Amino acid sequence: MNNEMEMIIFNIINYAGTAKGLAYEALNEAEKGNFDKIPELMKEADQNLLEAHKVQTSIIQAEARGEKPEVSVLFVHAQDQLMTAMESKTLIESLIRMHKKIDGVK
Numbered sequence: 001m002n003n004e005m006e007m008i009i010f011n012i013i014n015y016a017g018t019a020k021g022l023a024y025e026a027l028n029e030a031e032k033g034n035f036d037k038i039p040e041l042m043k044e045a046d047q048n049l050l051e052a053h054k055v056q057t058s059i060i061q062a063e064a065r066g067e068k069p070e071v072s073v074l075f076v077h078a079q080d081q082l083m084t085a086m087e088s089k090t091l092i093e094s095l096i097r098m099h100k101k102i103d104g105v106k
Contacts, residue, residue, distance in 0.1 A: 001070050008055055012078040015052035016085040019045040023089040030099040038096060045089055052082050 022045035029037045056079070059069055069075070100106070 001072050001074070005069060006074070008059065009072075009074050009078045011055045012052050013081050015048045015055070016078070016081040019048035019052065020081075020085040020088050022048065023085075023092045027092045027095055030096045033099075033103055035100060035103075035105050042089075042093070042096075049082075049086060049089065052085070056082060 022041050026038045026041035026045070029035070029041065063069060
């Protein structure tokens with residue numbers, strides 16, 4: 001695997017991990033009743049997911065052009081991190097809505 005591909009993979013992992021961490025931070029704020037901090041945390045999580053998705057899309061586009069990326073365990077790990085970050089964020093959004101409902105916040 002070349003250095004460029006490694007950097008691409010590590011960017012996906014970094015953005016996905018940051019997004020998931022921010023979403024969990026937002027959930028922690030919901031658990032404390034600090035609902036005013038949540039929108040900014042979730043917006044930042046979305047921005048990180050968008051960046052990860054852009055990087056992933058560049059790999060897909062390269063493959064569509066006939067370039068065959070090397071599929072390594074690290075690449076599979078990056079894809080797994082992105083998918084779990086996206087799913088975690090979706091679930092966390094639901095949990096935050098439940099906390100708001102329980103606390104009577106609209």
